[in-house]
Amino acid sequence: MTKRPDDDRTTARPHDSTKSQARLPYSPTARKHESTGREARPHDRPTAQQHHSTKRKARMRGSTIHEQILIVGQLTVLVGVLIAVGLSSAYLGMRLAVRGTEVEVPSIAGKPVGEATEILERVHLKREVMGERFDPEIPRGVVISQHPQPGRTMKEERKVQIILSLGTKTHPVPDLRGSPLRVARLMASDAGFELGNISEISMSEIPKGQIVQQFPPPDSKDLLSPKIDVLVSGGFLERYVMPDVTGQSLNSVVLYxxxxxxxxxxxxxxxxxxxxxxxxxxxxxxxxYLLTEQETINLEVAR
Structure with a gap:
């Protein structure tokens, strides 16, 4: 087989341009932009002006926060002051309102009870008769003493307590002994007196309700109070012997x-x-124990 002249020629290989190209120096910025597919540009690096601007903004933010804290603190103090002023005003207002309802107690001692009542009503006060007593120097129905004393202050519509004079004692103390309680009341009233404390004593020999003793005694002199205390017979009180009910059921004891x-x-x-x-x-x-009909019995029961 005859060779062609062309067969002796060596086939030329394509030239590898990448190997012949000069390698560029390594740059992190270039590396970064290689990954993003774009070239690095000068403005991608922060400049000194941008750095100072960032610091200035940070300082401005810090200053703004500090100012906000100061404003909040000032507002808190202001609110506290307003609350304190409001409470003080309310307290003073209440004190003034209370003082506004207080009046000075007038002098009514030595005044007839009717006139004393009118004087008290003018200053919006009331009277309360706490008692009466004999006084030969002060006419009957005249105020002997008062409480509170004149010049004191008290709230409106409160009561001034007074003691009235019964004048000179004209009737002797009646003898109420041996009289039934109802009759003794009438006898005391007719003589210008009234019954005071009434006590009772059990006496089987004296009928129930009959006056056993009195104080002051009959025909007493130099009395101040018109009241006569009496001791009344309770009559014969039947007594019972308290039985022993311990150990028994409550229901059976109640029935008993x-x-x-x-x-x-x-x-x-x-x-x-x-x-x-x-x-x-x-x-x-x-x-x-000897019980009377009026006494009660208390029990303690297991539960």
Whole structure:
């Protein structure tokens, strides 16, 4: 086979241009922009002017926050001052309102009760008769003393307490002993007196309701009070022996009391592990005590 002249020629290889190109120096900025697909530009780096501008903005933000804190603090102080002023004004207003309702107590001692009442009403005060007593130097119906004393201050519509004179005692103290209580009241009233404290005593030999003793005694002199205290007979009081009801059930004890006219008082419940539930564990008065019809019996029951 005959060779062609062209077969002896060596085939030329394409020239690798990348190997022949000179390599550029390494640059981080260039590397960065290689990844983004664009070339690095001069303005991508922060300039000194931009750096100073950033610092100035940071200082301005710090200054603004500081000013805001100062404003909030000033507002807080202002609100506190306003609240304090408001509370002080309210307190002073209340004090003035209270003082505005206070009046000076006038002098009414030595005045007839009618005139004394009118004087008090002019300053919006009232009177209250606390008592009466005999006084030969002061006419009947005249104020002997008062409380509070003149010149003091008190609120409007309050009461001034007074003592009235009964004048000179014209009737002797009546003898009320031996009289029934209802009759004794009438006798005392007719003589210009009235019954004071009434006490009762059990006396089987004197009928119930009859006056046993009195104070002051009959025909007493130099009296100040028109009241006569008396001691009245309670008559014969039937007494009963207090039974022992401990250990019994409460229901049975209640029925027993009702049947025998005993008066049941308070019932208390407590924890008593050794006692049956609902059983009476204590009683007052104790067994054997002499009871009257008016006395009550208190029990303590296990729960």
């Amino acid at each position: 009391f009702e049947k025998n006219a005993f008066k049941l008082g308070n019932i208390r419940y407590g924890d008593y592990p050794d006692a049956a539930r609902g059983a009476v564990v204590k009683q007052f008065p104790e067994p054997g």
